Amino acid sequence: MKRLILMAVVALAALPAAAQIQEAFPSYVQVNGRAEKEITPDEFYLQIIINERDSKGKISVESQQRDMIAALKKLGVDVEKQLKVANLSSEFFKKKTSVATAKYQLQLGTSAEVARAWQALDNLGISDVSILKVSHSKLDEYKEQVRVEAIRNARANAATLAGAIGQTVGKCFYIYDSNSNVMPVMYDNAVLMRSAKAAGMAESTAEEEPLEFKTIRLEYSVQAKFVLE
Numbered sequence: 001m002k003r004l005i006l007m008a009v010v011a012l013a014a015l016p017a018a019a020q021i022q023e024a025f026p027s028y029v030q031v032n033g034r035a036e037k038e039i040t041p042d043e044f045y046l047q048i049i050i051n052e053r054d055s056k057g058k059i060s061v062e063s064q065q066r067d068m069i070a071a072l073k074k075l076g077v078d079v080e081k082q083l084k085v086a087n088l089s090s091e092f093f094k095k096k097t098s099v100a101t102a103k104y105q106l107q108l109g110t111s112a113e114v115a116r117a118w119q120a121l122d123n124l125g126i127s128d129v130s131i132l133k134v135s136h137s138k139l140d141e142y143k144e145q146v147r148v149e150a151i152r153n154a155r156a157n158a159a160t161l162a163g164a165i166g167q168t169v170g171k172c173f174y175i176y177d178s179n180s181n182v183m184p185v186m187y188d189n190a191v192l193m194r195s196a197k198a199a200g201m202a203e204s205t206a207e208e209e210p211l212e213f214k215t216i217r218l219e220y221s222v223q224a225k226f227v228l229e
Contacts, residue, residue: 027228029161029169033154034222035146038215041134044114047086048104048121049128061100064126071120072106075113082107105132111213136216146220151175154224162228170227178221 050064069079077083087103108114121129136142158169 028173028225029158029228030174030223030225031154031157031161032221032223033150033152033157034220035149035153036217036219037142037146037149038217039136039139039142040215041136041213042109043135043137044108044111044213045132045134046106046108046114046117047130047132048106048126050102050104050126051128052100059125061102064124065102067124068104068121068126071124072117075116075120077106077108077113077117134213134216139216142218143220146218147222150220150222151224154222155226158224158226162226167228170229172224172226174223174225176223178223 048068050061050068052059052061069083072079072083084105085102086105087101106117108117118129121127155169155172162169
């Protein structure tokens with residue numbers, strides 16, 4: 001009984017607050033806002049793996065590394081800044097022989113650079129190259145732009161609906177941010193590198209036919225409530 005009485009008291013106490021809200025905002029419109037933006041990536045992260053097994057132990061990792069660095073420098077890559085050693089290891093087998101493996105991460109700025117680097121590495125017999133990720137140097141800035149455009153879109157939608165019934169929108173008193181972070185919509189990496197056909201391309205051909213990367217698409221949505229006036 002005491003519990004029921006307490007619940008009734010709480011409910012009655014909430015009524016004035018609800019009435020105040022209703023009185024403050026007697027009518028409102030609730031809308032969704034959405035925005036998206038497509039940007040061309042300017043950061044390409046490649047993973048390069050050098051393995052003595054690929055050359056059947058005839059060429060050491062150190063030798064392949066020197067050749068790789070020389071080839072990248074020839075392409076204008078700043079290896080001090082753009083090339084990082086990700087991992088070095090040796091695998092021991094039953095015959096007590098070791099096969100050294102080295103893993104690197106290479107950062108490039110354009111799809112044309114990716115194509116040239118891929119071709120140069122392939123010419124050296126380094127074929128274990130893959131894309132780790134693509135991004136943009138101003139990705140955070142673009143995320144905020146999309147976020148702002150989403151709430152602006154919400155207000156525009158509210159104004160359209162209000163205008164249809166001869167009213168206008170006032171201040172916004174509720175915003176629901178449905179995304180804590182704008183994540184880029186990723187895409188299929190199957191087209192990131194050309195297949196066996198690319199291995200036979202001359203460098204000039206690679207210049208004429210750069211790799212075709214899709215744009216990075218950022219999407220954002222919000223929910224908002226505006227007072228009707």
